[in-house]
Amino acid sequence: MIETLLVLLTGIAAGALNAIGGGGTFVALPALVAFGLPPVTANALSRVALVPGAVASAWVYRRELTPVGGASTKALTAISMVGGGVGAGLLLALPASSFDAAAPWLLASATLILAFGRRLPQALSAVLGRSVGMSPRAVLIGQFFLAMYGGYFGGAVGITMLALWSVGLGLDAAASNPMRVVQLAAVFLSAAVLFLFASDVLSAPLVLAAMLVGAVAGGWAGAHLARRLPASLLRGSILAIAVIMTVMYFLRG
Structure with a gap:
């Protein structure tokens, strides 16, 4: 019962983090490994368990979506689902060691870009003498590879x-x-469908159920909290989460 309660609390924390700024996987995955699940199983199970929480957060945000460049929301979501499914297939077919080794550096790069990214387009425009920006096709291509990684x-x-x-x-x-x-919900949803049919995530039903319930509660509460935060505070929270998760993952490695 104590272990189940800890999994439930982990799910709440992971769901809330995903809703506020991201990083839920870095809470869920190490916890599941610590509870005795093999790393690949824990990786797949965390994705399945976090889907309902991500969907709950997406429902809260459904009226507040802003376009990403010239790409439509439907096209972006479709690409996220396709990429998520491809990435899940790779997880089941290939060893996870290569991505695990690269993950801290990917996260560190993303954190630096988040911290200074808003200044980069203006700086590049000044250097090149013209405006810079991704075309809708480039947005969709980039989203596919990110979804595959997801x-x-x-x-x-x-x-x-x-x-x-x-x-x-x-x-x-x-x-x-x-x-x-x-988009996170779309990636996790397509990956979870494959994991349910082609992996052994159902071998730990109690763990899966506890984390799933916690993630729904955390995702719903986290999304409502994020909506009420001022933009500057939300931006700072996202960056702080990114920095903390980067440090933790380097320490873990």
Whole structure:
């Protein structure tokens, strides 16, 4: 019962983090490994368990979506689902060691881009003498690879999305947070469908159920909290989460 309660609390924390600024996987995955699950199983189970929480957060944000460049919301979401499914397939077919080794550096790069990304488009424009920005096709291509990474490993994929949109389009992290949550739900949903049918996540039903319930509660509460935060505070919270998760992942490695 104590272990189940700890899994429930972990799910609440992971769901809330995903809704506010990202990083839920960095809470859920190490906790599941600590509870005795094999790393690949824990990776897949965390993705399945976090889906309902991500969907709950997306529902809260459904009226606050802002376009990402010239790409439509439907096209972006479709690409996220396809990429998430491809990444999940790679997780089941390939060893996770390569992405696990690269994850701290990917997260560190995303954190730096988040911190300074809003200034990069203006700086590049001044150097090149013309405006810079991603075309709708470039946005969709970038989203596909991010979604594939999200299906494969998932750590910091939401933070990396904000970083890409920030440097490529000059979008504000706080204003883009609702779209990030929706795309995260799309990535996790397609990956979870494959994991349910092709992995052994159902071998630990009590753990899965506890984290799932916690993630729903945390995702719903976290999204409502994020909506009430001032833009500057939300932006700072997202960056703080990114910095903390980067440090923790380097220490873990």
